[in-house]
Amino acid sequence: MADVRTTSILTCPNCAETSRETMPLDACIYFHECGACGALLRPKAGDCCVFCSYGDTPCPPVQQERGCCR
Incomplete structure (x- = not known):
């Protein structure tokens, strides 16, 4: 299994500002x-989290192909 990345660069759909964020492994x-x-980002329909919607890397559970940790 490939290494899981735990950081993602989020891009705000409102102003295009980017920020490097640490993703939890289990949430x-x-x-x-x-x-x-100040925009409050929420997941797009069908995505499990803001990283899957606005990040350059999906969340760790999706990277591991086991689905999100709901």
Whole structure:
């Protein structure tokens, strides 16, 4: 199995600001507040977390192909 990445660069869909965030190995992050514009990011329909919707790397459970940790 490939190594699991635990950081992802989130891009705000509102202002395009980026931030490097650490992803938990065993939990989904449903909300993230943009540090630049204050927008509250939520997962897009069909995605389990903000990393899968707005990150350059999906969350660790999805990387491991075992689905999210709901």
